[in-house]
Amino acid sequence: MSTTSTKPPSGTRDFLPEDVRRRDYVMRVVREVYESYGFEPIETPAYENIETLLGKYGEEGNKLIFKILKRGEHEASGEADLALRYDLTVPLARVVAQYQSELPRFFKRYQIQPVWRADRPAKGRFREFYQCDIDAMGSTSPVVEAELLGAVSEVLIRLGFNDFVIRLNHRKALSALLETAGVPEALQGDALTAIDKLDKIGAEGVGAELLTRGVSPAATKACLDFFTGITTEMPHVDSALQRLRTFVEKHHAGPGAVDELDTIVRLTDGGPGHGRIRIDPSLARGLSYYTGAIMEIAVPGLQGSMGGGGRYDTLVGMFLGRDVPAAGFSLGLERIILVMTERGMFPESVTRVPMDVMVTFLGDDLRSDALRLASELRAERLRVELFPDGSRKLDKSLKYASSRNVPMLVILGEDERARGEVTVRDLQTRQQQAAPRATAARDIARRIRIEAT
Amino acid sequence: MSTTSTKPPSGTRDFLPEDVRRRDYVMRVVREVYESYGFEPIETPAYENIETLLGKYGEEGNKLIFKILKRGEHEASGEADLALRYDLTVPLARVVAQYQSELPRFFKRYQIQPVWRADRPAKGRFREFYQCDIDAMGSTSPVVEAELLGAVSEVLIRLGFNDFVIRLNHRKALSALLETAGVPEALQGDALTAIDKLDKIGAEGVGAELLTRGVSPAATKACLDFFTGITTEMPHVDSALQRLRTFVEKHHAGPGAVDELDTIVRLTDGGPGHGRIRIDPSLARGLSYYTGAIMEIAVPGLQGSMGGGGRYDTLVGMFLGRDVPAAGFSLGLERIILVMTERGMFPESVTRVPMDVMVTFLGDDLRSDALRLASELRAERLRVELFPDGSRKLDKSLKYASSRNVPMLVILGEDERARGEVTVRDLQTRQQQAAPRATAARDIARRIRIEAT
Numbered sequence: 001m002s003t004t005s006t007k008p009p010s011g012t013r014d015f016l017p018e019d020v021r022r023r024d025y026v027m028r029v030v031r032e033v034y035e036s037y038g039f040e041p042i043e044t045p046a047y048e049n050i051e052t053l054l055g056k057y058g059e060e061g062n063k064l065i066f067k068i069l070k071r072g073e074h075e076a077s078g079e080a081d082l083a084l085r086y087d088l089t090v091p092l093a094r095v096v097a098q099y100q101s102e103l104p105r106f107f108k109r110y111q112i113q114p115v116w117r118a119d120r121p122a123k124g125r126f127r128e129f130y131q132c133d134i135d136a137m138g139s140t141s142p143v144v145e146a147e148l149l150g151a152v153s154e155v156l157i158r159l160g161f162n163d164f165v166i167r168l169n170h171r172k173a174l175s176a177l178l179e180t181a182g183v184p185e186a187l188q189g190d191a192l193t194a195i196d197k198l199d200k201i202g203a204e205g206v207g208a209e210l211l212t213r214g215v216s217p218a219a220t221k222a223c224l225d226f227f228t229g230i231t232t233e234m235p236h237v238d239s240a241l242q243r244l245r246t247f248v249e250k251h252h253a254g255p256g257a258v259d260e261l262d263t264i265v266r267l268t269d270g271g272p273g274h275g276r277i278r279i280d281p282s283l284a285r286g287l288s289y290y291t292g293a294i295m296e297i298a299v300p301g302l303q304g305s306m307g308g309g310g311r312y313d314t315l316v317g318m319f320l321g322r323d324v325p326a327a328g329f330s331l332g333l334e335r336i337i338l339v340m341t342e343r344g345m346f347p348e349s350v351t352r353v354p355m356d357v358m359v360t361f362l363g364d365d366l367r368s369d370a371l372r373l374a375s376e377l378r379a380e381r382l383r384v385e386l387f388p389d390g391s392r393k394l395d396k397s398l399k400y401a402s403s404r405n406v407p408m409l410v411i412l413g414e415d416e417r418a419r420g421e422v423t424v425r426d427l428q429t430r431q432q433q434a435a436p437r438a439t440a441a442r443d444i445a446r447r448i449r450i451e452a453t
Numbered sequence: 454m455s456t457t458s459t460k461p462p463s464g465t466r467d468f469l470p471e472d473v474r475r476r477d478y479v480m481r482v483v484r485e486v487y488e489s490y491g492f493e494p495i496e497t498p499a500y501e502n503i504e505t506l507l508g509k510y511g512e513e514g515n516k517l518i519f520k521i522l523k524r525g526e527h528e529a530s531g532e533a534d535l536a537l538r539y540d541l542t543v544p545l546a547r548v549v550a551q552y553q554s555e556l557p558r559f560f561k562r563y564q565i566q567p568v569w570r571a572d573r574p575a576k577g578r579f580r581e582f583y584q585c586d587i588d589a590m591g592s593t594s595p596v597v598e599a600e601l602l603g604a605v606s607e608v609l610i611r612l613g614f615n616d617f618v619i620r621l622n623h624r625k626a627l628s629a630l631l632e633t634a635g636v637p638e639a640l641q642g643d644a645l646t647a648i649d650k651l652d653k654i655g656a657e658g659v660g661a662e663l664l665t666r667g668v669s670p671a672a673t674k675a676c677l678d679f680f681t682g683i684t685t686e687m688p689h690v691d692s693a694l695q696r697l698r699t700f701v702e703k704h705h706a707g708p709g710a711v712d713e714l715d716t717i718v719r720l721t722d723g724g725p726g727h728g729r730i731r732i733d734p735s736l737a738r739g740l741s742y743y744t745g746a747i748m749e750i751a752v753p754g755l756q757g758s759m760g761g762g763g764r765y766d767t768l769v770g771m772f773l774g775r776d777v778p779a780a781g782f783s784l785g786l787e788r789i790i791l792v793m794t795e796r797g798m799f800p801e802s803v804t805r806v807p808m809d810v811m812v813t814f815l816g817d818d819l820r821s822d823a824l825r826l827a828s829e830l831r832a833e834r835l836r837v838e839l840f841p842d843g844s845r846k847l848d849k850s851l852k853y854a855s856s857r858n859v860p861m862l863v864i865l866g867e868d869e870r871a872r873g874e875v876t877v878r879d880l881q882t883r884q885q886q887a888a889p890r891a892t893a894a895r896d897i898a899r900r901i902r903i904e905a906t
Contacts, residue, residue, distance in 0.1 A: 004504050006551035006772050009535055012498035014548050016555065017562070020494040035807055036831050038838035038857075041473040045465035045581050046499060046537075046567060047519075051457050066500075069520045069533050071571045078531015080522050082462055084499075095467050098459035102469065104856040106841070109470070114499060118524045128498050136841070143820055143841035150828065270825040319459050354488055367596055372723045375603065378489050385491035388559070388589070388596035403557040404491075 011119070011127030018351045023130075025350045026336055027112055029158050030132045037151040039110035039134045044091040046114075047082040054083075056090045056318070058288040064117045084116040088133040089289070089315065089328060096137050096326075097319035106138040112333075124304065124338045132307075135328030137316065142260060145293050145311065146267035148329040152297060152307060153273035155331060160345045164306065166276045167296045169283040170261050171310070173244060176254035177281060180247060181226065182219035191215055195227065196284040203228045227282050237265055240279035257292075264293055289315045295329065302339055307331035356382040356448050358406040360397040361390035362413040369437075370412050373422070376441035377410075382448060401427060410444065464572070464580030471804045476583075478803045479789055480565055482611050483585045490604040492563035492587045497544040499567075500535040507536075509543045509771070511741040517570045537569040541586040542742070542768065542781060549590050549779075550772035559591040565786075577757065577791045585760075588781030590769065595713060598746050598764065599720035601782040605750060605760060606726035608784060613798045617759065619729045620749045622736040623714050624763070626697060629707035630734060633700060634679065635672030644668055648680065649737040656681045680735050690718055693732035710745075717746055742768045748782065755792055760784035809835040809901050811859040813850035814843035815866040822890075823865050826875070829894035830863075835901060854880060863897065 008014050015023065031041075053065055067080035074081075085091060088111045096103065112132045119125055134151055136144045149166060156164050175188055183191045194209040201209070203224050210220040226247060241262055248254025265277050285294045285308055292311030299306055309329030317323035340346055357377060361370040367390070374386045385406055387397045394411070401409050411423040411432075422440050425432035435443050461467050468476065484494075506518055520533035527534075538544060541564045549556065565585045572578060587604055589597045602619060609617050628641055636644045647662040654662075656677050663673040679700055694715055701707025718730055738747045738761055745764030752759055762782030770776035793799055810830060814823040820843070827839045838859055840850045847864070854862050864876040875893050878885035888896050 004547075004772060005502060006547045008498050008551075009500060009502050012500070014498070014551070015494075015496040016548075016552060017493035017495060020496055023496075024494070036834075036836045038808060038811075038836065040470035040806065041468075041477070042470060043468040043473055043476075045461050045467070046569070047462060047465070047581075049458060049462050063525070066524070066535075067522045067528070068537075069522055069531075071519070072516070075520070076531075078522075078529075082519075084521075094457075094459045095469075098461075098467070099469060104853060106853055116499070128500075139841045141820075141841035143824065143839065146824055147827075147839060147841070150824070154831070267821055267824055269821065271828045319457060353493065355491060358491075367594075368720055368722065371596065371599055371603070371720055374600075375724045378607070381489075383489045383491065386596065386600060388592045388594035388600070400557060400559055 009127075011121040013126065013128075017353070021351050022337060022341070022346055023333065025346065026159065026333060026340070027130075027132070030112060030155050030331065030333075031110070033151055033155045033158060034110040034132075034134055037108075037134070037147060037154075039108045039136075039151070042092070042095060042109045042111055043113060044085065044088070044095060044111070047084050048091060048094070050080055050083045052083075052094055053086055053090060056289060056315070057086060058286065060286070061086065061288075064119055066116045066118055085113070086117060087115050088113060088131050088330065089135065089312070092133070092135055092137075092328075093316045093326070094319050096316050096324060100320065104138075106136070108134070108136045110134045124302070124335055126334060130333035132331040132333055133328055135326060137324055137326045140313070140325045142263045142267055142293075144327050145264045145295075146271065146273075148309060148327060149264075149268050149273040149277075149295065150271040152329050152331055153271070153276060156297070156306075156336075157272055159336065159340065161299060161339075164276060164297050164299045165278055166273055167280040167283045167298060167305075168261060168264065168277050168293065169280055169295070170257040170293050171290050172253045172292065173248060173257035173261065174281065174284065176248040176251035176257060177226065177244070178223070180251055180254070181222035183215050183223065187213065187215055191223070192284040195223065195282050196286070198227060198282045237277055237279055240281075241265070244279065244281055260293060285310060292327070297331075299339055301342070302335060304335070305332075306335045306339070353405050354383055355385055355404055355406050357408045357410060357444060358385040358387060358397075358401050358404070359410045359412070360387040360394070360401075362392050362394070362411065363390070366390065366412045366414070366417065369417070373410065373412065373437075373440060377444060380441050380445035382445055408444070408448070410440065462580075464574040466579065466581075470806070474804050475790060475794070475799055476786065478799065479612065479786060479793070480583075480585070483565065483608050483784065483786075484563070486604055486608045486611060487563040487585075487587055490561075490587070490600060490607075492561045492589075492604070495545070495548060495562045495564055496566060497538065497541070497548060497564070500537050501544060501547070503533055503536040505536075505547055506539055506543060509742065509768075510539060511739065513739070514539065514741075517572055519569050519571055538566070539570060540568050541566060541584050541783065542588065542765070545586070545588055545590075545781075546769045546779070547772050549769050549777060553773065557591075559589070561587070561589045563587045577755070577788055579787060583786035585784040585786055586781055588779060590777055590779045593766070593778045595716045595720055595746075597780050598717045598748075599724065599726075601762060601780060602717075602721050602726040602730075602748065603724040605782050605784055606724070606729060609750070609759075609789075610725055612789065612793065614752060614792075617729060617750050617752045618731055619726055620733040620736045620751060620758075621714060621717065621730050621746065622733055622748070623710040623746050624743050625706045625745065626701060626710035626714065627734065627737065629701040629704035629710060630679065630697070631676070633704050633707070634675035636668050636676065640666065640668055644676070645737040648676065648735050649739070651680060651735045690730055690732055693734075694718070697732065697734055713746060738763060745780070750784075752792055754795070755788060757788070758785075759788045759792070806858050807836055808838055808857055808859050810861045810863060810897060811838040811840060811850075811854045811857070812863045812865070813840040813847070813854075815845050815847070815864065816843070819843065819865045819867070819870065822870070826863065826865065826890075826893060830897060833894050833898035835898055861897070861901070863893065 066084040068082035178188050190213040245258045289312040290310040291313045294310035296305040296308035311327040313325045359374045374384045377384045409425045421434045424435050519537040521535040523534050631641050643666040698711045742765040743763040744766045747763035749758040749761035764780040766778045812827045827837045830837045862878045874887045
């Protein structure tokens with residue numbers, strides 16, 4: 001009859017119960033760790049006024065924003081006044097500007113919500129995806145970056161990851177480096193876009209792209225020499241810092257930026273991020289609002305990053321009119337789940353249907369008592385399924401119980417009722433026994449609790 | 454500098470930490486109860502293909518749907534191809550049609566997600582709001598309605614509501630009633646819209662509107678006589694059923710519908726909804742997809758309902774081509790929170806900042822050790838705040854600790870370090886004492902656990 005497609009829109013997904021349980025498990029760990037680091041939850045609307053978002057994510061970002069049509073008589077104009085949230089950072093900056101008098105001067109928040117980007121869907125890349133963000137507003141201390149890296153590292157460790165690497169760089173070191181190599185300021189944005197692809201298209205590809213974008217041959221060579229030297233070797237943090245320091249030592253902002261990186265590395269020692277940091281001067285991060293340290297987390301076998309972040313000391317100022325120092329990190333929920341699924345990292349218990357007992361009845365006359373028994377069992381804090389179409393034939397009930405992996409079935413029948421009893425069947429062993437109806441809920445609850453221990 | 458407004462868009466809200474904690478508390482109770490009734494979680498995308506939504510909510514509903522502009526080169530067309538989720542029921546029907554082979558034949562799901570409606574904002578009415586839905590697909594048994602009412606009643610009881618009323622009606626009883634009163638089928642939709650306003654605009658208002666909409670004076674009088682008689686008295690369930698039965702007994706579908714209502718009432722006895730049902734033949738429910746029993750929950754002092762639902766046996770058929778019987782109930786999160794806030798029903802513990810201890814340090818040389826101590830404390834499963842701008846002057850740290858209601862402060866200073874100690878200050882009693890640095894984390898954890906018991 002209808003020809004409406006029943007698939008979810010391109011780049012989005014429906015989550016069936018097992019999917020939701022996996023997602024909830026990861027989000028629960030994320031939330032627990034973030035809270036143990038003192039981050040507090042906030043939530044913002046799914047859409048923002050369109051001008052809040054435009055101009056914050058660079059030219060590429062602007063194109064990927066989902067825009068919402070004006071409503072009512074203005075719908076015909078074809079204009080948009082609202083847009084779906086593109087990340088959680090810009091809304092946070094707006095929130096900090098709006099509620100500054102209510103928030104502590106040093107404010108740490110976490111936020112786990114979906115964002116939407118009209119990107120081309122690919123493996124691990126969706127148009128609707130969840131970000132798990134932590135941000136600290138109001139401090140320039142590198143302790144903030146160390147705590148961010150500690151928190152996200154602890155999340156990954158608790159989820160079972162032991163091979164992740166933190167790539168660390170600094171926006172000011174990066175522009176010192178480009179300037180030193182001879183890339184003029186006007187071309188630095190273009191150059192960053194090219195260099196960001198180093199692990200995807202290789203040194204040759206980056207070199208070609210730099211030349212195409214107007215970078216001089218000498219500057220291109222200087223960049224490539226530096227980057228291939230430092231990244232292909234993946235040297236020890238200290239020697240990478242030293243190499244970077246030597247390269248930018250003449251630049252006015254170079255040594256300061258390298259010092260900051262050095263401090264962040266030192267402060268991460270002894271915490272959960274210990275030993276996982278690699279200095280990666282080719283790391284650029286796409287978003288335009290970063291001003292200081294930038295970082296990304298990678299795991300072997302995953303194209304792209306599992307999360308990233310950095311310091312952005314001027315973004316709040318775009319809303320507030322005065323700057324508020326800030327830094328944050330965003331873990332990508334879908335990437336984490338993708339890798340955990342591929343590697344079989346979910347504990348078996350996560351996807352199990354949380355069901356203790358199912359009640360069924362043999363005929364309509366017993367419906368009321370079945371509902372009452374289900375209530376009594378729930379009052380014992382059990383999770384209880386009630387099969388609504390009970391009939392003299394048990395096969396439907398049994399089939400359903402097995403599809404839900406219910407461990408125990410309670411059957412209410414006429415004969416049992418005449419004897420003041422119910423039948424309790426263990427669906428694993430298929431053994432069954434009679435139990436007095438009057439004390440059935442208490443008896444069953446006791447039995448389940450004993451089995452659980 | 455910028456003139457961008459920092460307010461959230463009209464009809465939406467930002468949730469600061471205390472708000473989120475209140476919302477999480479309610480959602481946790483909802484989720485626990487829904488799971489104890491055997492409902493399983495699903496989630497669907499925030500937006501659907503626009504044709505999935507159009508035509509499902511009646512003419513009024515179509516106008517309130519947020520539409521998303523096409524992207525890229527098609528953006529200039531001003532056309533929309535996607536639309537924000539308007540409720541959770543239509544997406545569920547799509548999901549059931551799409552994944553029928555993977556889902557059990559009898560499928561119970563819950564879903565707690567936001568929906569968006571371009572309604573005029575008012576008290577308790579937002580453009581972005583959360584629905585907490587349960588639905589059971591695949592059974593025509595009235596046990597389903599009884600379980601739905603049991604589950605939502607138990608949610609409300611657990612949250613502390615003791616004065617809610619369940620209004621129950623039946624779409625087929627309602628049309629039998631209108632037909633018997635002399636309202637022709639073509640005018641019944643209009644008549645329902647008018648009658649639905651009975652508690653808002655009174656009998657006189659409804660009468661005027663019925664006449665305006667073309668209902669004959671005789672039919673209008675018959676309707677009003679019946680409705681004012683039955684609703685103003687709010688009679689006992691049995692006498693209301695009897696009155697309704699007498700009125701529609703000649704209609705082909707009347708007695709059957711009244712029997713169904715009767716059964717649902719009986720089956721609810723002894724469960725959490727016991728004694729809360731009122732038969733209300735004026736209840737119409739706006740959405741067009743209902744086919745059987747319809748219900749709403751009201752509490753004194755709240756304009757409108759706290760939730761509602763009903764049976765919709767043909768909606769899945771719009772996607773699947775064959776009907777799947779279904780019934781559901783949706784609790785409105787914001788309405789629940791509104792009433793709970795007005796009545797002071799939230800436990801005090803809900804909004805407390807979950808923080809055990811804060812670490813601060815007197816000068817940059819101690820940052821590393823502060824980070825290490827924070828890690829050690831977190832390894833003890835404590836929730837730990839670290840003040841990033843520690844300095845010799847303690848006042849900033851103290852001010853921040855007090856803004857977060859932190860109960861205990863650990864201070865790392867040069868003198869303490871020289872002695873191998875830290876200072877532990879109780880921020881309630883303001884007493885402080887020295888503790889050995891080496892065992893500080895364990896000692897503090899033990900102390901906090903003793904205080905908690």
